[in-house]
Amino acid sequence: MNLDNTDTFQAKVLSSDLITPKSDAEEVRQLVLQISQPDFKFEAGQSIAVVVPGPHEFGNKAHVRFYSIAGGEVGGGGRPSQIVIAVRRCFYIDEFSGEKIKGVASNYLCDLTPGSEISVRGPFRTAFEVPEDVNANMLMIGLGTGIAPFRAFVKKIFKSKGAWKGKVRLFYGARSGLEMAYMNDEKNDFANYYDEETFKAFQAVSPKPHMDAPIEIGRSLEENAKEVWELLSHNNTYVFLSGQHKLEGMLEKAFVKMAGSEENWQKRKAELKAGGRWSELLY
Numbered sequence: 498m499n500l501d502n503t504d505t506f507q508a509k510v511l512s513s514d515l516i517t518p519k520s521d522a523e524e525v526r527q528l529v530l531q532i533s534q535p536d537f538k539f540e541a542g543q544s545i546a547v548v549v550p551g552p553h554e555f556g557n558k559a560h561v562r563f564y565s566i567a568g569g570e571v572g573g574g575g576r577p578s579q580i581v582i583a584v585r586r587c588f589y590i591d592e593f594s595g596e597k598i599k600g601v602a603s604n605y606l607c608d609l610t611p612g613s614e615i616s617v618r619g620p621f622r623t624a625f626e627v628p629e630d631v632n633a634n635m636l637m638i639g640l641g642t643g644i645a646p647f648r649a650f651v652k653k654i655f656k657s658k659g660a661w662k663g664k665v666r667l668f669y670g671a672r673s674g675l676e677m678a679y680m681n682d683e684k685n686d687f688a689n690y691y692d693e694e695t696f697k698a699f700q701a702v703s704p705k706p707h708m709d710a711p712i713e714i715g716r717s718l719e720e721n722a723k724e725v726w727e728l729l730s731h732n733n734t735y736v737f738l739s740g741q742h743k744l745e746g747m748l749e750k751a752f753v754k755m756a757g758s759e760e761n762w763q764k765r766k767a768e769l770k771a772g773g774r775w776s777e778l779l780y
């Protein structure tokens with residue numbers, strides 16, 4: 498299949514499970530979709546586009562939203578493929594009217610029940626690819642549902658590729674510990690890898706989530722500054738950022754502090770980018 502395919506095909510919802518505690522106001526769901534397209538293949542780090550039927554505002558017939566593939570199974574021999582996506586139910590406040598508006602795609606997906614059929618496109622190439630060298634270091638930093646591609650990455654490098662010799666470090670931020678998708682009491686997939694010698698995960702939360710205080714992912718990095726900077730200085734380290742655009746701004750201060758100056762950090766960042774070892778999936 499063309500990995501940049503824009504053809505639309507059907508997917509069946511096999512399950513829709515809440516992966517944040519029921520007591521929390523934040524709702525993140527894991528959807529498992531079955532793809533019967535015979536030649537559908539995907540890899541960790543890719544994404545699909547969900548097509549929400551219209552009509553929508555401004556006369557749009559359909560609304561398209563991209564979601565990272567958080568895992569699944571590639572079909573074959575007559576078996577359909579299954580993919581996993583993580584969806585956070587979103588709401589927005591209209592800056593003019595103050596009205597609370599539902600996010601189109603997220604609410605559409607969160608309201609689906611098993612057996613529902615939806616239209617999807619893809620899979621699409623992304624900036625994320627697992628390094629071929631098992632000695633490579635991986636520094637993964639994500640916010641919210643930006644955890645999704647890292648779930649697929651970690652599973653691939655420790656299950657599919659066998660023993661990973663490089664350091665794998667995951668820094669993950671959310672408003673509160675309850676909202677840590679795949680890293681909370683409701684569902685902690687990453688716990689499967691805590692006994693891996695090369696894997697460590699660090700959580701960062703907001704000190705005052707009910708007052709919308711910033712998530713302190715920068716502080717979490719600074720608390721581990723020595724190891725993080727050693728990784729960033731290594732010529733075999735790959736950096737992956739995933740989540741909302743504000744993530745990059747959150748990290749700059751921490752990285753500048755580690756580097757000793759803005760000039761030193763920008764030089765190192767440029768070297769990482771030039772070497773194809775800096776990847777972003779921001780929205």
